[in-house]
Amino acid sequence: MVNRFREMDRVKVFSVAVFVLLVIQPILELDYLANDFLKGYGLIVPSTIIRFLGLPVLAMIGFFFIDKNKKKSFPFLLGCALVIGIYSVFHLIGMKKLDIHLPANFRADFKIEIKYILILVLPFLMMYCTYLAQFTKETLNKLVISVSLITCSVIFITNIFHVSLGSYGGMTEANFISWFTESYREGLDPKLLMSKGWYPAANVLGALLFMLLPLLYKVLYEVKQKWPIVLLIMLHSLCMMMIGTRVATLGVVLVAIAALFSYIGCSVLRLNPFRLKFFMIIIAMIALTVVVYPYTPAIKYQESNTQLIKNLKEEEEKSDGINQMSNQVEQLQKHVDDKEGKDAVLIAVLRENSYLFTFPSIYYDKSYPIEFDPEFWNFVLNEPFEKRSDGRKLQKLFAEYKWDMMDTKEKMLGMGFSRLSEGELILEQDGWRQLYTMGFVGVILFVGPYLLLVFLSTIRALLQFKKVVKFSNLMLLLSVGVGLGAAYYSGHVIDELFTNLYLGFIAMTLFLCTSVKNVNIER
Secondary structure: OOHHHHHHHHHHHHHHHHHHHHHOOOHHHOHHHHHHHHHHOOOOOOOHHHHHHHHHHHHHHHHHOOOOOHHHHHHHHHHHHHHHHHHHHHHHHHHHHHHOOOOOOHHHHHHHHHHHHHHHHHHHHHHHHHHHHOOOOOHHHHHHHHHHHHHHHHHHHHHHOOOOEEEOOOEEEOOHHHHHHHOOOOOOOOHHHHHHHOOOHHHHHHHHHHHHHHHHHHHEEEHOOOHHHHHHHHHHHHHHHHHHHHEEEEEEEHHHHHHHHHHHHHHHHHOOOOHHHHHHHHHHHHHHHHHHHHOOOHHHHHHHHHHHHHHHHHHHHHHHHHHHHHHHHHHHOOOOOEEEEHHHHHHHHHHHOHHHHOOHHHHHHHHHOOOOHHHHHHHOOOOOOOOOOOOOHHHHHHHHHHHOOOOOOOOOOOOOHHHHHOOOOOOOOOOHHHHHHHHHHHHHOOOOOHHHHHHHHHHHHHHHHHHOHHHHHHHHHHHHHHHHHHHHHHHOHHHHHHHHHHHHHHHHHHHHHHHOOOHHHHH
16 A cells, blocks of 8 residues: 555656656746856856756656557667667768868767757657656646646737837737727838747747647637636637747638637547537637737738739849849850850859849858859749748758759768758748658658657557547647647747757647547646
């Protein structure tokens, strides 16, 4: 009896430790503000210690004191560690040897590369800890509420008092109330109304809140006292719109609509009882978000940016600048025989026509200068306008251009994250980013587990449809789905610890909840 109590106590303490680790992430993400101060004393920020040391230690504690299936777990964990370790060695060697004609600023750095690999691996440790902790439904709900409340409080309070950092630099000019006043008509750039609180990256923050929103609808469905969660969902949704990224803003509406249809489907199929009050709350949330949506900075910016791109395209077509430039290059190069001379002509013409580039000049002045590879920039300008209209599309063109220079063996191991990030010309889209930087093997190792858990959970749901398919589980699936969707669409999810730790936790929670055993979390 005493031994059983001690065993239960250990599990409880471990679960609390995992809970605390997840809850404090929004606070840890702010410690970069103290980075310069701590550096002065030779110290590092707490988030680095807790994430890179605390989480592995917690996983080890879980293995030695909590895991009841060590005989099965050990070979599996050892196998995973060996595969990742062997891959990492070959990846580092291959990255160092790789020659794809890059300037000196695209340097391979082992420290940066190893840190990046660790960032990709840590969510798997979180999955393992989640598997061992197996939170109850109530604990999961408390976790979701806590993380949402902490994160959104920072965003909301700093926005209200005009002390928020702007999502794309500087400070926010006015709070969200100005969306509904004359601010836009007075010519204020919508970007100046976007807020990220004091967090370092808007895209990362938006992706996190996007993942959490379906879980808040899950909490709303499960709790008896609805109104506090309704207020939290309203605050959470407003903060997503404050951030101003397209993913976060559109996500507010998409998640509410998805929640509505999921609930209707479950009710029609009699998988869940129909509750009119909950149904009307979702309807009200959709109505509210649809009313606010057109006034949000993201939509106003999108309208102006779409018009700008349209004008640039029309102006380019009208002036026929690309064709004129190509003809000019062809005519001038006729008088030059050697390659060096032809390149000099191409460089001069590209510089003369650099106004045709529709992305920041840092790319062709500093990151990958025209003088270093004029043929690439000529290739870019001769691509259809839609493929080169902004920096993200240029990143994709550059990655593809260099990828085509690699042989099959090199593509297995990738170009290296450090090389492309140091060159400041790295693709942001997750999935593609991991493919180009870590290779085919890397993308299977570091992105595959998320997809595998979703796949296995889906198969379980189809095989045990009436037992597994519930509104709560659909919201978990939606949470993982929008997380992976945000990763693919805008990036900054798979390789950011502020998002990937939660993605790993939610993916494993989904896997546990779709178990035929219907483990603790569904009690």
